[in-house]
Each structure stands twice: as C-alpha cells, then as structure tokens.
Amino acid sequence: MKRIQLKVNDKDYELEVKPSATLLETLREDLGLTGTKEGCGVGECGACTVILEGEAVNACLVLTAEINGKSVQTIEGLADGGKLHPIQQAFLEVGGMQCGFCTPGMVLSAKVLLDRNSNPTDEEIRKGLEGNFCRCTGYTKIIESVKAAAGQMGR
Numbered sequence: 001m002k003r004i005q006l007k008v009n010d011k012d013y014e015l016e017v018k019p020s021a022t023l024l025e026t027l028r029e030d031l032g033l034t035g036t037k038e039g040c041g042v043g044e045c046g047a048c049t050v051i052l053e054g055e056a057v058n059a060c061l062v063l064t065a066e067i068n069g070k071s072v073q074t075i076e077g078l079a080d081g082g083k084l085h086p087i088q089q090a091f092l093e094v095g096g097m098q099c100g101f102c103t104p105g106m107v108l109s110a111k112v113l114l115d116r117n118s119n120p121t122d123e124e125i126r127k128g129l130e131g132n133f134c135r136c137t138g139y140t141k142i143i144e145s146v147k148a149a150a151g152q153m154g155r
Helices: 023-030 086-094 103-116 122-128 140-153
Strands: 002-008 011-017 049-052 055-058 071-073
Touching: 011 023, 023 049, 049 103, 055 103, 086 103, 086 140, 103 122, 103 140, 122 140
Parallel strands: 002 071
Antiparallel strands: 002 011, 049 055, 049 071
16 A cells, blocks of 8 residues: 545545555545546546546546646536536537536546637547547537537636
8 A cells, every 4th residue: 555645626635545546446436536437447438537737637547656746636626616617517508418428538628628728629629539439429519518618718
C-alpha cells in the first residue's frame, strides 16, 4: 500500500492505495464517485475520462499511486451547487446524452476542449472528442450539444 494525497473535485483526500490501483478504481470504489464509468478498461472507449491537471485522461490507464499531489475533476465536480454546468445542460437540452453511459466522459472531454477553444468548429469538436465513443448512435447530437454549450459559455 502507498499513502498518497489527491484533490478530487476541489476536496482533499489522503488515501492508502495498492500500487496497481487505477484512478478509475480509486474514484469508484474508494471515493464512491461512480459517475466515471468503466467501459473497455483498456483506454479505447473514453467512458472513464476525467480531467487530471487540466488534461482529459482515461482513468483506467492511470495508476493512482503515480498521481500523488495532483488534482482530478470528475463529472460529479462539474455542476456548481446543484446547477448543471452549461455543457451538461446543453447535452440534456440538445439530446447529446443518448443512453448516458458515455456522457460523463464526453462532457469532460468537451470541457477541456472548450476551456482551450471557446468557439470550435465541427472538425475541432470531433478531434476533441475522438477518444470518446458512443455506441448508441451517431455523433450529430453530441457535436450540436458541444456547439450549444460553447454558445452558452461565450455569453
């Protein structure tokens, strides 16, 4: 076991983790943050996407023991006082949610994209979400959701 400190959704944690524990396991099993989903478990689907130090990462590929002292944001940390983030609201209103399994990862990847580029083109949105797969249907509503969120955030 290794003792580490993490900041998750602006809350400090001190944890003992197995050297082999992934960030996905730590978030879901130790911290009870189940919004981060396990899809493929090998970093190909993006369902487990979280924001680590400002970068979208696959939590299934990150060893918790290696991120001592870092900051993580999960989908649970995006809403503000019960008010949905504009990206979450846009996914809900525009229909980008589909079944919802991939949505947390999509929303967090979109956040990283929009933090860097407040007015992305469709192609830039596709590139920003390229590591996140939706198995329900196409990406039209997802891309429209990100564009709607960009419009809301730009006001």
